[in-house]
Amino acid sequence: MLIKSYRKNHLTEADVTDEKVFTDRRKILKSMGFIGAGSLLANSASAGFLDFFTGSDEADSQQKAAGKVRPLEFSKAEADGQHLTSEDKVTSYNNFYEFGLSKSDPKANAQGFVTDPWKLEIAGEVDNPITLDLDDLYAIGLEERIYRLRCVEAWSMVIPWIGFSLSELIKKASPNSKAKYVAFETLHDPQQMPGQRNRFFGGGIQYPYVEGLRLDEAMNPLAFMAMGVYGKTLPPQNGAPIRLIVPWKYGFKSIKSIVKISLTEQRPATSWNIAAAHEYGFYANVNPKVDHPRWSQATERRITSGGLGSDRRIRTEMFNGYGEEVASLYTGLDLTKHY
Template sequence: MLLRKSNRFDAGIRSSDITPQEAFENHQQTRRRFLTGAAALGAGAIAATRIPALVHPTPIQAADDLHAAPSQYTTTEPQTPFNKATTYNNFYEFGTDKSDPARNAHTLKTRPWTVQVTGMVKKPLTLDIDSIMKYRPIESRVYRHRCVEAWSMVIPWDGYSLSQFISFCEPLPSAKFVQFLSLADRKQMNLPGGFDWPYSEGLRLDEAMNPLALLTFGCYGQTLPNQNGAPIRVVMPWKYGFKNAKSIVKFHFTDKQPHTTWNDQNSSEYGFYSNVNPTVDHPRWSQARERRIDSTNSILPRFIPTQMFNGYSDQVASLYTGMNLKKYY
């Protein structure tokens, strides 16, 4: 495969302090089941019973250091411990249970790794992942992360603004959307039935160019663990988690709204925009509150009110001026 090298990818990674890792705690592995009170606590508590590692997660060894400078785009809320953020994941390519990615993703080979840039761009490209990582200095951004299943985390991500990479790709003026396609390789992944692989996600181009949209290579000051979407993913903190495409192998620019996996799977439950909106319920549960996964070891889940746009209204609300957000959910 031809690897196009460019002197535009010549900026080194800026050295700085490693993002603090409060989460390297030596918890004892345990298999607790919350057999009491689940009905009263609602769907969030029932979901918590499926993964007892949320209370005492199995220790995960960190990956290589990824030096990152602090960013202005960050929250001061307490972070979810590393071992919880890396053992409770949605990454269906490795299985549909929350514990499957941590158990199965060791088979993913992240080097060599190339990324294609296709569609409505000045010139199609095939790029090496390490060149992409070095294109801009890496920043550490602590973002709230809200799942459509009504649980949330606070995670320090490491990367740079997606807008910087998109500008490098030189989309044509006619391009209105960017689609992300993930790796789908049965030699490395489970790829359960019932889905049209590869995983596809997409954004309106102006959304992707918002400074909060992060092209991400690491978390907790380390390169991304496989189960968290190594070696390259996007993080959109004002949208539900499934919009955050993982293990990306292609950026495709188009003038039409792209097909996306969950919207195609069930459009009545998973809208294309999928902005966090506490006033628009999922057909099977309320989105008005969320179960925060944090450093507490209580067997009782902690619920907090869900904020519009996940608390990022000041930065992103203007993108949707005049839109009916109950129709374009």
């Protein structure tokens, strides 16, 4: 089990609020929804993960020696606008139109959302189509990463996610030679998701919500499947029980509450491109030089942990600051046309 933040994020514990979340790592799992479910972290590596955070010094030593568990590693933080985002804001300021249009609607309307049991199907151009339940997903092995999240609406956060590399999930299905793209689909359940049964309430999007990546994007080490945040299981408003995180792209690419992943030969349709192709492209890479038709993307409002008026306007970075890891994916591609 590896618990880490990705090396070149330039983010530290001090960049995430609340800092107290990180002051005693042994207490994190005690407050997590993972504990008490027992079977959710059932394999030997996960047992070491639990011991490491819940107080077994002997297990701590053994796991470190075995190289299965190690504490978070952080790089030096940049001074360029890396301000804190509080857990309260991350869990109460959301775009999840299945539960309403206002930022506060998802938290208010998703609390009864059933996320256990859950099935995630991986199919399409694969040699080993599989369906995984929560036990299977947790058994892949969890790590923690601190990522910037940049919304297409020009606001941003810094968030500590818990999960695993998307590539590890895709490998389990053994993509074949025809696989060129990866398509994702959110649960379609109008009984639980009021936005899906009322087109106005759901933002005019066709449901179920769908997204897609090129296969090489999906296999990039930064692409991440999150099952937790701030040391806890994902709350419903943040995409429980499993969502995608693609930190170099605008937030709408990071699809929530995923039930199906399909490997395809042709580029898949994506919800916002279907709804407004002139505003939302397939790639949706963060690009300060390409404005949204209705607002500039050159700067963003970094949501912090302070009170009213404490958020700051900062400069938006190409690929949301992850260019060193992902720019090579787009060599020769005109990102002003392929936005």
